[in-house]
Amino acid sequence: GAVVSQHPSRVICKSGTSVKIECRSLDFQATTMFWYRQFPKQSLMLMATSNEGSKATYEQGVEKDKFLINHASLTLSTLTVTSAHPEDSSFYICSAQGALNTGELFFGEGSRLTVL
Amino acid sequence: QKEVEQDPGPLSVPEGAIVSLNCTYSNSAFQYFMWYRQYSRKGPELLMYTYSSGNKEDGRFTAQVDKSSKYISLFIRDSQPSDSATYLCAMSLSSNTGKLIFGQGTTLQVKP
Numbered sequence: 678g679a680v681v682s683q684h685p686s687r688v689i690c691k692s693g694t695s696v697k698i699e700c701r702s703l704d705f706q707a708t709t710m711f712w713y714r715q716f717p718k719q720s721l722m723l724m725a726t727s728n729e730g731s732k733a734t735y736e737q738g739v740e741k742d743k744f745l746i747n748h749a750s751l752t753l754s755t756l757t758v759t760s761a762h763p764e765d766s767s768f769y770i771c772s773a774q775g776a777l778n779t780g781e782l783f784f785g786e787g788s789r790l791t792v793l
Numbered sequence: 794q795k796e797v798e799q800d801p802g803p804l805s806v807p808e809g810a811i812v813s814l815n816c817t818y819s820n821s822a823f824q825y826f827m828w829y830r831q832y833s834r835k836g837p838e839l840l841m842y843t844y845s846s847g848n849k850e851d852g853r854f855t856a857q858v859d860k861s862s863k864y865i866s867l868f869i870r871d872s873q874p875s876d877s878a879t880y881l882c883a884m885s886l887s888s889n890t891g892k893l894i895f896g897q898g899t900t901l902q903v904k905p
Contacts, residue, residue, distance in 0.1 A: 683836070711891045718801065720881065720895040721837070770836050774891045782891050784829075784836035 680704055681773045683785035690761055691793055697757045698788045700771030706751035707773035711782070712744070715768040727754045761792040796820055799882055799896030808905050812869040816882035816896045819863065823884040823894075826858050828867045831879045831898065840880075841867065872903045 680703040690696050700710055709728050713721040725746050726734045733746035743765075745757040754773075758765050768789050772782040799816045806812055814828075825844055829837035841856040843849045843865075849856045855868040865884075869876055882896040 681836075709891055718897075720797075720799075720897045721893075722895075723892055726892065768834075772836075772891060782839070782893065784838065787834070787836045789834065 681707075681771065681783045681785040683771055683788050685788060686786060687789045687791075689791045689793065692762055693760055695757055695759045696761055696790060697755055698769055698771075698790075700754045700756070700773070700785050702752045702773045702783075705773075707754075708751065709774045710748060710754040711772045711774070712746060712754075712756050713770045713772065715770060715787075717768075721770060724756075758790065761790070763792045766790055766792045795897075796894050797882065797884060797896040799899055801897050801899060803900040803902060805902045805904060806872055808872060808874060808903055810872050810903070812872050812876070812901060812903075814867040814869075814880050814882075814899050814901070816865050817863055818865075818884060818894075820886075820894075821860070821863065822886050824887060825885045826856070826865050827883045827885075827893070828854075828856055829881040829883060829895075831881055833879075837881055869901075872901075874903045874905050877902045 682701045684699045712724045714724050715721045724739045727746045727748040729748045729751050735741050748754040768787050770787040772784045797818045828841040830840050831837040843856050846858045846860045853870045857866040879898040879900045881898040883893040885893050
């Protein structure tokens with residue numbers, strides 16, 4: 678199956694700093710990428726939809742200025758958590774959808790963010 | 794009420810047992826139904842993908858969708874310890890969207 682890579686897999690940062698997480702589609706071009714957030718023992722919650730070359734679409738309740746998303750190329754989307762706080766500590770997962778959509782999404786391995 | 798309800802478990806079964814995992818949902822507009830498997834600290838991987846009502850079989854896995862009851866199931870036959878993971882149901886309104894609504898996930902443990 679298609680491969681989606683996320684980096685870093687784990688990151689620990691101090692409160693107030695910004696953290697960037699990368700999501701790459703390794704063997705296909707992803708016209709659309711999605712960013713999810715998952716708290717322990719909770720389901721994945723969609724944060725935003727990222728389309729190559731255009732602004733991301735955020736879900737209700739997700740702060741645009743807090744979670745900056747950039748989808749500069751067909752293989753890379755980044756999520757930057759700005760001025761991180763302990764409550765931002767979570768598991769962030771991206772998924773990618775190819776141009777020839779079959780309805781299937783391919784997920785990255787996830788990035789665990791811990792804000793001290 | 795959540796759009797998708799899934800019993801978080803945990804569910805513990807002996808090796809070789811038949812496992813039944815279920816989700817109910819409230820939005821009758823959902824058309825596409827998926828089951829994902831997620832190992833600890835990893836991203837979800839797609840197991841089964843079905844459209845509308847009916848059954849779909851793939852090896853030891855069978856997915857069932859009953860749209861009239863708003864109920865979907867995943868059956869695992871001859872369960873193995875390697876099946877131990879969290880199983881997430883997910884659904885969407887159409888095929889050309891990645892906006893999936895996930896269930897909470899059911900943690901399954903298959904004991905040798």
